[in-house]
Amino acid sequence: MKRILILSLFLATFGLSSMVVQADTTYYRVLADQKTTTWADASRVITIFKGRENQLTEYASQMSYLVQEGVVDANHQPSAETTLRKGDLAKLVFRALRLKGGVMTHVLKPWMGDTKRYSLKECIYLGIMQPAPDSGLVSGTELISVLKRMTEYQEGQLS
């Protein structure tokens, strides 16, 4: 009986404490200082948005999940170091939020799929991204702001 009590006490002390998820905001602090971002940042941010960050820590696993979810095209998977452009990010956001888009999106979809240009236009229209050319680079601050607004949009809080 004594042994069981000691074992229980040991488990309660070390076992449960190790289960407590440590608060970690390091990634957001590092990201906020980045002048440009990469596809690795985009895949991580979209995975965070989808609530799968803890399970999918590697770029490859995040990308295969995003392909499976229909967010990334199976035949277009840039390397992790590839610089992220606003058009690419808009397309990821468009698909992650399952947006429908406007007339041009529907007209072009059968031939061209979701285009960067009209995905960005839709994201700008909804207030998720700021007006800019689709070839523009994405800063860390912008990526954090987009993640924030995606969440607000999904919760119906984006004004």
Next chain:
Amino acid sequence: MMKKICFSFLFLFTVVSTVTAQQAVVQNVFGDVEVQKAGQSTWTPVSLNAALSEGDKISTGYQSSVQLAFEDNSVVTVKPLTQFTIHRFKQDGSKVTTNLNVKIGEIRAKVAKGPDFVTDFSVTTPTGVVSVRGTEKSVDVGDQGTDVETHEGQVQNENQQGDVTGVDQGQTSNTPGPNEDPSSGIESRHEQSLSDMTTNVGLTDEEKEFIQDNTDVISDPGTIEGGGVPDFFDEILNDFESSEDNYDPQNR
């Protein structure tokens, strides 16, 4: 001589003792919230009832937030994905000075009004300073610049150029960032091409004036008021297009 030294010490002691550092207490924590204490390099998770003071930095993660109760009864709610520093939090006599430096993210501040003290509460952002006295406001810093929303009372929003705008109750105000508003770049490029048009094709003053007055609608001439586009406008466009075809960056 001894008397003078004693008085000097007494004077210094009085001055130093009236300026007191204040503290903020963590009321609620939700999710990933970390603090970097002033003078330290490590970040540690914030715990309930922890005391924060001048120089401390706070960082919140995704879907995480924290509520801070300041000693002057002001309450600050830090929203998800926010990074800020308690830059100044001091009481000097009856004046409580609070300055929060928000790098990115959103905070909502309910600033206390007190009969016994004067509150000087301000939020510094990359685009300016937002200051209030006895009110409730939200400050949102991101790629759009700084958004200020006044929930109660009035807020003064000062940009980096020193222009001050009042934001009344229920109103919102936006201060775009210096390099973070891509649309301003597009406009300036648009204006530049209009300027090229007027210089390249040798327009009359009347024609130049027409272009300046219709800068906003020039990309959609059908919207120009007054029954359509003057004949010279088509000529200008044609001339400009041909000059663009012959454009040589080396000889510019």
